[in-house]
Amino acid sequence: MSYKEPQSPGRDQGKPMSSSCEVVFVFPPAHGNVGAFKNHLGVAYLRATLHRAGITSTQYLNEHPGSIASVTDDLLSYLPRVVGFTVYDANFPLALALAQAIKSRRSDVRVIFGGPTATFGAEYILSRHAAVDYCIRGETEDIGPGLLQMLINGHSLDSDLLTGVAFRRENAIVCPSLPPLVGCDAVASCGLDNTPSPYLTGVLTDGRPGVLTGRGCTYNCQYCCFAALGRKRLRLHSIDRVLEELEFIAAQQKRTNEHYPVSIHDDAFTLVPDRAKKLCQMIADRNLGIVLSCITRADKVDDELFRLMRDAGFVSLAFGLESSVPSVLRATGKVRPPDWHDPDLGPERDFVEQVRKSVRSAKDHGLNVGVSIILGLPTETADDGAATLRFVRELPIDFYMHNYLWVFPGTPLWDTHPQYGLKTAIDSLGLPSTVEYAYDITRLPPGPKCSLEHEAEFLRLLTADVLFGCEAFPASDGHAATAVVNAGELSKATAAWLADILSIGSLVIQVYPSLKTSGQADRLHQDRIRFSECLVPARNYVQLLRRQNRRFADRWLLACAGIDLYCSHKPELVSIESAGDARPLIDWANGNSRFSDICELSELLRSPGVPDPVLVSISTENPGSRLRKMPAPPVLKYPGRWMRGKAPCSSLSRMEIDGEGLVRSCRHGEPIGKAGDSLEQLRAAIAAATREAELRRGCDACTSPHCPRCPYPGMDDQAYCRLMTEQKRVLEFLNVVRPYSRFPLILENKHDTLGND
Amino acid sequence: MPPKMNIEELFRQYLSKEDADALLAKVDTMVNKKKSAAEIESVIMVDISRQIEKQIVKTIRRKASEIDVDINASIRPVAVFHHIDTGIRNKISVQVKR
Numbered sequence: 001m002s003y004k005e006p007q008s009p010g011r012d013q014g015k016p017m018s019s020s021c022e023v024v025f026v027f028p029p030a031h032g033n034v035g036a037f038k039n040h041l042g043v044a045y046l047r048a049t050l051h052r053a054g055i056t057s058t059q060y061l062n063e064h065p066g067s068i069a070s071v072t073d074d075l076l077s078y079l080p081r082v083v084g085f086t087v088y089d090a091n092f093p094l095a096l097a098l099a100q101a102i103k104s105r106r107s108d109v110r111v112i113f114g115g116p117t118a119t120f121g122a123e124y125i126l127s128r129h130a131a132v133d134y135c136i137r138g139e140t141e142d143i144g145p146g147l148l149q150m151l152i153n154g155h156s157l158d159s160d161l162l163t164g165v166a167f168r169r170e171n172a173i174v175c176p177s178l179p180p181l182v183g184c185d186a187v188a189s190c191g192l193d194n195t196p197s198p199y200l201t202g203v204l205t206d207g208r209p210g211v212l213t214g215r216g217c218t219y220n221c222q223y224c225c226f227a228a229l230g231r232k233r234l235r236l237h238s239i240d241r242v243l244e245e246l247e248f249i250a251a252q253q254k255r256t257n258e259h260y261p262v263s264i265h266d267d268a269f270t271l272v273p274d275r276a277k278k279l280c281q282m283i284a285d286r287n288l289g290i291v292l293s294c295i296t297r298a299d300k301v302d303d304e305l306f307r308l309m310r311d312a313g314f315v316s317l318a319f320g321l322e323s324s325v326p327s328v329l330r331a332t333g334k335v336r337p338p339d340w341h342d343p344d345l346g347p348e349r350d351f352v353e354q355v356r357k358s359v360r361s362a363k364d365h366g367l368n369v370g371v372s373i374i375l376g377l378p379t380e381t382a383d384d385g386a387a388t389l390r391f392v393r394e395l396p397i398d399f400y401m402h403n404y405l406w407v408f409p410g411t412p413l414w415d416t417h418p419q420y421g422l423k424t425a426i427d428s429l430g431l432p433s434t435v436e437y438a439y440d441i442t443r444l445p446p447g448p449k450c451s452l453e454h455e456a457e458f459l460r461l462l463t464a465d466v467l468f469g470c471e472a473f474p475a476s477d478g479h480a481a482t483a484v485v486n487a488g489e490l491s492k493a494t495a496a497w498l499a500d501i502l503s504i505g506s507l508v509i510q511v512y513p514s515l516k517t518s519g520q521a522d523r524l525h526q527d528r529i530r531f532s533e534c535l536v537p538a539r540n541y542v543q544l545l546r547r548q549n550r551r552f553a554d555r556w557l558l559a560c561a562g563i564d565l566y567c568s569h570k571p572e573l574v575s576i577e578s579a580g581d582a583r584p585l586i587d588w589a590n591g592n593s594r595f596s597d598i599c600e601l602s603e604l605l606r607s608p609g610v611p612d613p614v615l616v617s618i619s620t621e622n623p624g625s626r627l628r629k630m631p632a633p634p635v636l637k638y639p640g641r642w643m644r645g646k647a648p649c650s651s652l653s654r655m656e657i658d659g660e661g662l663v664r665s666c667r668h669g670e671p672i673g674k675a676g677d678s679l680e681q682l683r684a685a686i687a688a689a690t691r692e693a694e695l696r697r698g699c700d701a702c703t704s705p706h707c708p709r710c711p712y713p714g715m716d717d718q719a720y721c722r723l724m725t726e727q728k729r730v731l732e733f734l735n736v737v738r739p740y741s742r743f744p745l746i747l748e749n750k751h752d753t754l755g756n757d
Numbered sequence: 758m759p760p761k762m763n764i765e766e767l768f769r770q771y772l773s774k775e776d777a778d779a780l781l782a783k784v785d786t787m788v789n790k791k792k793s794a795a796e797i798e799s800v801i802m803v804d805i806s807r808q809i810e811k812q813i814v815k816t817i818r819r820k821a822s823e824i825d826v827d828i829n830a831s832i833r834p835v836a837v838f839h840h841i842d843t844g845i846r847n848k849i850s851v852q853v854k855r
Contacts, residue, residue: 474802593761622785622789623785623788623789624781624782624784624785624786624788624789625785627764627788628763628764628765628781628784628785629763629764629765630763630764631761631762631763631764632764632767639794643793643794643795644793644794644795645793645795648795732791734794735791735793735794736788736794738794738798739784739794739797739798739801740764742798743764743767743768743801744767746798746801746802746805747767747768747770747771747805
């Protein structure tokens, strides 16, 4: 079997743009993502269908998008008639922010939302957000071309006769039924083949979005919105079609020398084990040389399948365990429906044993294996949850995913959840949340190998670096990438301003003064709501809580959605300690254990005893050889004051905002403006402050080659100039030490970035 | 808590001994040449990215030999993949030849 290089039906590589395109699709990055706009496999299927219908479309791709305004510029430069967003709960705020920005500038552009959130939350979205014209529900390959052609021709979709399109009519939302499932009308078992391939039509030019060998799942998991989308109907591609797509991807990888794993996005890849075996065997026979991964059910695999999967190129797979308690599995519908006629839980007990057996067998075949669990499931007690965690602890897994139940509209559980002590709410954005469980699920500590631990560690290192740094990490291409808010409350004005100026994928850190324990949780919650409602396009919103000071250090606890559980269960993982003096550095240099990982050097540098002989010896006696045998040095507060080169605050990639809305470049800087000012105004102000300091200090006549001319060094001009001209050995030492202090963050950042790609 | 392990051990958590040593030797050279901290960091950021990718490929090679699969591995010039031991999040860059 071979493939032909297809003609691309639309631009989909790199940034736009010079020529127009009437239909532009956008898949905004979700919270926790570094901010890149990428392809989406579901949209690619739709685009392939549009291509066949003669409708040209494009997918907006951008690795470094900048602010909402700059992405809006990009999108409108296509002169589109329709902009379609792929929307999940996690990327909804950013999709909405872009929709509003588009509408504010071009009200004639039709904005449509599609995807799971738009399918089941159409009423909530349309009733709240005028910027969204339509929600397209369910699978769109069959209805998409007709609907989009109508929009391109200038017609509206406000018609009861159209299935799958939710719209506003006067004060009501019309939300018609879901369109028919794609691929259900064919008699053959490979009904999905009627939909054109995104790869073989040239819509996708590389395999990073993954492939589908089938859609849907026949099981009854009460919480699963994807099962609700697929209405328990399994539809398949033919094996030939799947092979053809994989051959295309393999050829692309060889041609470009770009090798990456290919995800099989089926709800459960091995749902029909014999078909999965046949497919794996044929992939192996063709020697495609690509690496594959999938999610599947532990009761739909066996030794032979593991062997074939390994031969086909699979290196990792994950099983959905959800719970190890048979009665909970029954109530959840994981194995048998909750209302199954036979009350005997034998099938559920067998399933749990099958998970144990499959994990071991997969490991024996050299595969990396993980499981996912969900706490808070119907009928689950605290003891049940603890039993599941104990079960996971005993498995020889490589990782596990620690999830809390989230009840989604459209699922069976949405209708039945009150009977299980679960409470849900729809927030002001129109998103569902589960606000109460039958027991306190947060009391259960995560076990070892929890996939959240790396995220917590990375956020701790990043927060410490940004909190006491002079610039964003990593370098931000001139965008405003980090903001530190020093206030007891996140004001609406500040949040709205941050939404305007920050780049997509930025980081916001809020440092609270001491909060009363009684109102603390509520304060954090309210600020998170405000942050979300103002649509700030940050990857993370980190909240720092001051804790009781140790003798020589300030201490903060880091709270952030997704890793909050570590605040109570493993606080050392999310704690930041900062010394007010150089003692941690001295302790480190002398080989002593230190009480803090952040230090302040101003006093040391001004003291008569400097240079400290130990410090200087480190930087003069083959420093690299010595430093590599030592632990990472403590983080230096605001190191841009002492380092060579231009003061890094001049780019204003990082800024601080106080409770009155005054903006500074660093904690001891003078205000350079206020929340609401443009970045240009603020950058002009910091440039002026720097120039003023230079004139005041007589820098033009100074010959010191190392001074960064920091405008706000936290000491008077005389002391700063003396330090920068007389303490060359210490400055050299700091220049040497600085990169070593950042190595833990640099290494963990690569971990994080690579893992999230 | 401040990390207890030394820099070499830290690098070896992410990289092979040879790669870690090579990278740290490069840092030594830059330090001795009195390069600025910013220069050192930017060079190391790129190098670490590449070395981690290389490490992933090596890990896959080792695992592949354990399961008797011949690997022809190569690395993309831009970082996009992840350590092998986190399962479904892996972004692994190899060609497998059986």
